[in-house]
Amino acid sequence: MLIAVLSLAGLGAIFGIILGVAAKKFAVETDPRVDELIKVMPGANCGSCGMPGCAAFAEALVEETVKPSACAPGGASLYEKIAAILGTEQSDYQERQVAQLLCQGGVGHSKQIFRYVGIKDCHAALASFKGQKACNFGCVMQGSCSKACPFGAIQMGADGLPVVDYYLCTGCNKCVVECPQQILKLVGVSHLAHVRCVNTEKGKDAKANCSVACIKCKICEKNCPVDAVHVIPAGDGTVALIDYEKCTNCGVCAAKCPTKAIEMIAPLSEEVVLELGEQPPTGCPQCGACNVS
């Protein structure tokens, strides 16, 4: 009994000493800031920063090869924390971005030329006669963006159009890339007026296909007090576009727009502007960043 205890204790002690010496000899100097940064990261490993996961992003931050604002889900509160840890000035503050749908032509507004019953995928729907709508610019309403969203922030509404939950949206850009019509756009949450139409056809044609289309009447352009909205050339025609740099959220354009193609959304609470609202419902957002490495 005594021998058994002693011999095992002896073995343990010998290996302990060897490992202790080796730990000193082979010590790797790591920047303690990396560990601190990993702790404040959102931890979704969504890969929207371009790095394989939050840990890699934290390392890149310390090496100063990336900017804190590359982390879209983190939001302003994260940039503050990063700045505090790295001891840098918070110079590149960036507002939280959310996806805005540039189409309002849901069922009831937009004319449908046939009923689409094929595969529930926007790319597939577009392959047959450019979608079921008479308007070839708008949303085809098959929910590819909703499926692409790793945070469950896009749900399909009753009128067939996707509805973005600004509280859940992290601005990860996945839906923007997915949308075949390119009518999802990342815009800072403080911007409230949005032209929800990208139809570049002549006003008459656009209006015939959709009751909430931009008809290029230029009323918004004439009424804007800060010269922020213009009907600019796009594609084969023109369409109204708001310059968010100049826009002051006064709401005149939305009020004057005869077709209500310009929408004024309700301001989000201050907390939401700066902070990520809720964490995604499941731990893993299925973004696929883990498959990168």
Next chain:
Amino acid sequence: MQEYFIIIVSAVLINNIVLSQFLGICPFLGVSKKLSASIGMGGAVSFVLVLSGALTWLVQTYLLTPFKIGYLQTLAFILIIASLVQFVEMVLKKYSPTLYKALGIYLPLITTNCAVLGVAIINIQKEYTLGKVLVHSLSHAAGFTLALVLMSGIRERLEDADIPESMQGTPIALVTAALMSMAFLGFSGLI
């Protein structure tokens, strides 16, 4: 000399640690996605296997047997293997951070890799001398690396293959492993 040759052929091909004895399946499936990582893992396991083989033999011969405490074999062997893995981890972290990252969780898992403990116990059971222990451990390590490298080569090709969705990932890897195991069965009549 002939004896050593038989040990080598038997350990590498006939009684291949992964494909015939089904030990060390965890890293076999876990680290076989990329050829470079699998070679690194093979190297790390080989190092631990040979060193632990020798050390466990020494401990068994000069400590456990003389003091008649053979019943502590598993405990003592695990202690040796765990310490060695810790040591390898430190060395890798210092000299090859890329490999350290690629191996990830599977490096500390060598501690509980049954292949390492299995070989150590087979060494004792077959009552080998120290020379034979070294050759035997080294051949098993080579067998492990061979299986791992073959597997990763196949899996790299599988990445490009058109696999039905339900079979992608682990299912096809397991099917591949089964087919490889059956192929290695063909070596059984070699000696």
